[in-house]
Amino acid sequence: MASQSQAFKKRAALAREAREAREAREAQHELIPLPPSIVPRIDDDQRFTTRETLEWAKRVCGVDAFDLDVAACEESRHAPIWFGTEQNGLARPWSGRVWCNPPYSDIEPWLRKAWAEFPRCELIAMLLPACRCEQRWWQEHVEPLRDGRSEHGLRTYFLPGRSRFGIPGNPLGIGVGAPPFGCVLLVWHRS
Numbered sequence: 001m002a003s004q005s006q007a008f009k010k011r012a013a014l015a016r017e018a019r020e021a022r023e024a025r026e027a028q029h030e031l032i033p034l035p036p037s038i039v040p041r042i043d044d045d046q047r048f049t050t051r052e053t054l055e056w057a058k059r060v061c062g063v064d065a066f067d068l069d070v071a072a073c074e075e076s077r078h079a080p081i082w083f084g085t086e087q088n089g090l091a092r093p094w095s096g097r098v099w100c101n102p103p104y105s106d107i108e109p110w111l112r113k114a115w116a117e118f119p120r121c122e123l124i125a126m127l128l129p130a131c132r133c134e135q136r137w138w139q140e141h142v143e144p145l146r147d148g149r150s151e152h153g154l155r156t157y158f159l160p161g162r163s164r165f166g167i168p169g170n171p172l173g174i175g176v177g178a179p180p181f182g183c184v185l186l187v188w189h190r191s
Contacts, residue, residue: 049101049127053163054078057099057185060157061125067096071103071110089113093120100126108137114188115141118153124188142186157185 070089072082078099083089090109094117102110114124146156163183
């Protein structure tokens with residue numbers, strides 16, 4: 001009983017020391033908080049594709065432009081024809097060379113739509129977070145079908161490094177840091 005009590009006290013002391021060390025490190029690096037108007041909140045559904053990422057994607061796809069952006073907005077659109085929230089790219093037909101940077105809060109419907117629309121499209125390029133490969137949507141709609149594992153023509157291209165995103169009011173992403181995840185470009189291309 002005494003040894004259990006001593007072991008408990010030792011673990012508690014180690015935990016307290018670790019907490020104090022962490023707090024001391026944090027205090028050394030503490031920054032003055034900026035007002036929210038200066039540091040806008042970026043949520044999963046407000047990540048705009050930057051010009052650099054789009055140019056990389058066009059090179060990977062072998063195209064000079066996209067015809068249709070199916071998950072766009074007035075501030076960030078990358079094709080002459082685009083669907084915003086009001087037009088609902090999930091409810092409209094897709095055709096030609098399609099660009100899609102979908103809302104990251106609900107990716108699976110966009111993957112289902114891409115598979116359904118692919119027969120009518122020259123190609124579909126979809127930018128997704130690369131850190132979610134364990135998710136059901138990846139395991140069902142991407143993993144078993146990608147990179148020659150089937151005859152469906154789906155390829156994956158992991159972007160080098162971490163891509164910057166634009167945000168509302170700053171669609172070019174100037175001065176915006178990279179998110180804590182990398183990205184992958186899914187490309188459905190008919191041979």
